[in-house]
Structure formats: C-alpha cells, structure tokens
Amino acid sequence: MTKMTQLNATLCNTAKWAFTTRRVNRSDVRDLSTNFDAAKAGDLILCQIAEIGQHKKIQLAERRASESYPNDFVVLCLGDRYAPDQFLASAVIDDDLIDLVAGGGVAGRIDAAHIRMAEPTRLKPIGLLTGAYGQIMNIADYVLPQLPANNQVTVIGVFGASMNSGKTTAASSLAHGLLRAGYSVAGVKATGTGAFGDFNSFEDGGALALDFTDVGMPTTFRMPMEQIEAGFNTLVATAAARGAEIVVVEIADGVFQQETRAILKSSAIRDRLDGILFAAPDALSALGGKVVLEQVDLTPFAISGMVSCSPLAAAEAAEVTNLPILSREDLRTPDVIVQHVAPLMRRATNDVAA
Numbered sequence: 001m002t003k004m005t006q007l008n009a010t011l012c013n014t015a016k017w018a019f020t021t022r023r024v025n026r027s028d029v030r031d032l033s034t035n036f037d038a039a040k041a042g043d044l045i046l047c048q049i050a051e052i053g054q055h056k057k058i059q060l061a062e063r064r065a066s067e068s069y070p071n072d073f074v075v076l077c078l079g080d081r082y083a084p085d086q087f088l089a090s091a092v093i094d095d096d097l098i099d100l101v102a103g104g105g106v107a108g109r110i111d112a113a114h115i116r117m118a119e120p121t122r123l124k125p126i127g128l129l130t131g132a133y134g135q136i137m138n139i140a141d142y143v144l145p146q147l148p149a150n151n152q153v154t155v156i157g158v159f160g161a162s163m164n165s166g167k168t169t170a171a172s173s174l175a176h177g178l179l180r181a182g183y184s185v186a187g188v189k190a191t192g193t194g195a196f197g198d199f200n201s202f203e204d205g206g207a208l209a210l211d212f213t214d215v216g217m218p219t220t221f222r223m224p225m226e227q228i229e230a231g232f233n234t235l236v237a238t239a240a241a242r243g244a245e246i247v248v249v250e251i252a253d254g255v256f257q258q259e260t261r262a263i264l265k266s267s268a269i270r271d272r273l274d275g276i277l278f279a280a281p282d283a284l285s286a287l288g289g290k291v292v293l294e295q296v297d298l299t300p301f302a303i304s305g306m307v308s309c310s311p312l313a314a315a316e317a318a319e320v321t322n323l324p325i326l327s328r329e330d331l332r333t334p335d336v337i338v339q340h341v342a343p344l345m346r347r348a349t350n351d352v353a354a
Contacts, residue, residue: 008032008126012046015073018105020194020218022061023142032127033136036093039128042138042218043078045107047098047123054086054118055103063196065103068121075129077139077218079106081193082257085163087120088112091222097122104195106218140216146230147237149272154246155236156341157273159264159293159300161285162254166305168198170279171250173304173331174341176205181334181342183246186210186239190232190269191220191259192252208242210235220252220259228259229268236272249273255292264296273298275344277326279305283316290321301344302326 009031017026021044032046039045049072057065058074068074081089081101089101089108099110100121110120129137156174160167171187178185187202189211202209212220215231232249239247249269251260263269276293278300280286286303293300300323307313308327318325330336 011073011126012075012129015046015075016058016066017061017075018077019059019061019063019196020077020079020105020213021075021139022063023214024137024139025142028131028137029129030132031130031134033130034127035136036125036128038136039078039091039093040138041077041079041091041222042140042216044129044137044139045076045078045093046126046129047074047076047107048072048126049074049121050097050124051119051122053100053121055100055121057103059104059196063200073126074105074123076100076105076107076123077194078108079194079218080108080221081106081219082221082253083163083193084253085114086117087114093125096124098125099123102193102195102219104193106194138216139213139218143216144214144234144238147234147241149233149268150237150240153236153240153244154274155272156246156248156275156277157269158248158250158277158279159260159289160254160279160305161281161289164306165254165279165281165285166308167250167252167279168201169328170277170304170331171198171248172201172205172207173328174277175202175207175248177332177334177337178246178248178341179206180332181337184243186242186244186247188232188235188239188247188249190235190249190251191228191263192250193219193221198250202248207248208239208244210239214238223259225259225262225267228263232269232272255289264293264298270296270298275341276300278303280317281306283307283313283320286317286323286325287320290323302340304328304331
C-alpha cells in the first residue's frame with residue numbers, strides 16, 4: 001500500500017466532511033493511501049476541489065449545505081450513481097481528476113449525463129483514508145448493529161414513476177399525517193444516493209429518520225440485493241426498537257430502475273410491505289405505475305405525487321386508475337389518514353399478529 005505523509009492526513013481535520021460520511025469517527029484517521037486501484041464503493045477519500053461545475057455546494061455531515069470553492073478539501077465516499085435526471089457514474093478512480101457525482105458526498109467517474117447538466121465539479125484525489133492498521137476506511141465500518149427482520153411493525157412503501165415524481169414529499173407528508181393521527185412513526189430511505197434532503201424531510205415532519213448510509217452504503221446502485229435487503233431489515237428493526245409503530249419506507253427512482261425492479265419482482269422488501277403509496281408526475285404515469293405494480297401482484301392503496309398538484313391531472317388519474325388521489329395536504333390530514341390509511345395499517349398489523 002502506497003502511503004503519503006502524516007502531514008497530508010492532517011488535512012482531514014480541516015476538510016469539509018460530506019453527509020455520506022456522517023457516521024464516521026474522524027479520530028480514526030491515521031494516514032492516506034494512493035492505492036487507488038484497490039478503491040471500492042464506500043471508501044473514504046480526501047479530495048481537493050479543482051473546478052466548480054454542476055454541484056456548487058457540498059451537503060455536510062452536519063446537515064447543512066456548504067458553498068464550495070476551488071482548492072477546498074473535502075472528505076467524500078467513492079460510489080456509483082444512477083440518476084436519469086442527472087448522472088450515471090461509476091465508483092472508480094482512473095484519472096488525475098475525478099467527478100463529484102452527488103452533492104451529498106459521492107465521488108467517482110461520470111459515464112453519462114442528462115443534457116441539462118453542466119460539466120461536473122472536478123476533484124483531485126489526494127488519498128484514501130486509512131485507519132490504525134493501515135486498512136482503507138469505509139463507511140461500512142461505521143454501521144448500525146445488524147438486526148434481523150422485525151415482523152411486528154407496520155411498513156408502508158412509497159414508490160414512484162421516476163425521479164422528481166414527488167416521492168419524498170409524499171413519504172414525508174404521509175409520515176407527518178400518521179403522527180398527527182396518533183401513531184409513532186419513522187421514515188426510512190431504503191435505496192438511492194446519499195443526501196440529506198429525504199432524511200431532513202422526514203425529520204422536519206416530526207418522524208425519526210434513518211437511511212441506507214446508516215447501514216454502510218453511500219448509494220445502493222449496483223449493490224447486491226442481499227445487502228440492500230439486510231440493510232432494510234436493520235433499518236426497519238432499528239426504527240421499531242426506537243418506538244416506531246409504523247415505518248414509511250421510500251424507495252428511490254422509478255419502477256424501472258434495476259434495484260427497484262428487483263425489489264418489486266422478488267425480494268424480502270417486497271414481501272414485508274403492508275401497503276404501497278405510488279407517486280406519479282401525471283395521469284399516464286399513474287396508470288402505468290398501477291399496471292406495472294399489478295403485473296407483480298401488487299396494488300397501491302392510493303396515488304400521490306406531482307399529479308395531485310393539479311385538479312385536472314388528479315381527476316384524470318382518478319378516472320383511469322380508480323384509486324384515491326391524495327395530495328400532500330390530504331396525507332397530512334388525520335381524517336384522511338383514518339379514511340384511507342389507518343384501516344390498512346390495522347389490518348396489516350392484525351395479520352402479522354395472527
């Protein structure tokens with residue numbers, strides 16, 4: 001393993017640490033390695049910002065956005081990314097400069113980009129962080145204790161037609177409404193790319209928040225399904241151990257994303273869901289989502305998302321899906337929760353108890 005000087009390792013003390021690194025004990029850093037060929041997803045890397053591009057801010061571990069400046073030092077995670085509206089990226093270091101692929105703190109190589117994206121923010125990799133025994137530090141070293149599946153708590157999955165279909169607003173609004181209806185609720189982001197937006201949205205609504213970075217994944221793209229399932233089990237069980245009666249679980253991206261598709265087709269996550277809320281941007285997507293879910297023997301109890309922002313679009317969606325269309329205001333209203341959601345929860349809870 002090639003190492004740099006101890007002086008360079010001290011740069012980590014003044015660097016900006018990104019959201020994806022929030023569980024890391026920073027005092028564990030002993031040195032840096034330039035053995036970049038051995039790097040893998042989740043490894044911690046010290047970079048210097050070379051050029052400001054698409055991402056002009058870093059989401060910090062302290063959960064605030066920090067303006068980026070050329071020559072800033074940042075500690076990020078190496079990671080893959082799948083984001084149709086932004087970047088497709090790989091967890092590799094194969095050049096003198098690499099890319100900031102997500103503002104929550106994911107670095108790698110961008111392989112494709114949406115036409116609306118600017119050039120990525122470019123990073124000079126300084127070194128992989130190493131610990132007391134010379135090992136490369138990874139966020140998987142700082143995870144919640146692994147727990148078996150909890151079969152008592154009620155779990156509601158929130159899926160969507162695509163990125164930006166309104167999943168996060170729907171999930172956090174549902175969690176808030178359940179809290180107002182008298183339930184103890186947790187919000188879990190089970191898949192996606194590490195960022196504080198979804199996490200903060202659950203907390204802003206009053207719910208306990210957890211996400212896949214808590215179980216050692218900077219992103220879940222290209223992660224083995226067994227690891228995603230084990231992470232889901234730990235997150236749900238941790239939420240239950242902390243008092244949650246109902247866990248609202250957001251699944252990232254759309255139903256055709258490879259991990260989401262695998263979850264819906266056959267997985268421990270799919271089998272554990274007591275109900276599904278589907279977020280769609282328009283009526284056609286609402287109908288398409290319902291059809292896709294029905295193909296795997298699942299039916300959402302309601303449609304939400306961007307389609308619910310337009311009375312005309314909501315009316316279209318209601319007509320073609322024959323499902324309730326719930327706006328964020330609806331989801332936050334206890335009476336609506338009682339009408340549309342509470343019966344499902346009680347029935348699911350009773351089935352589990354039986």
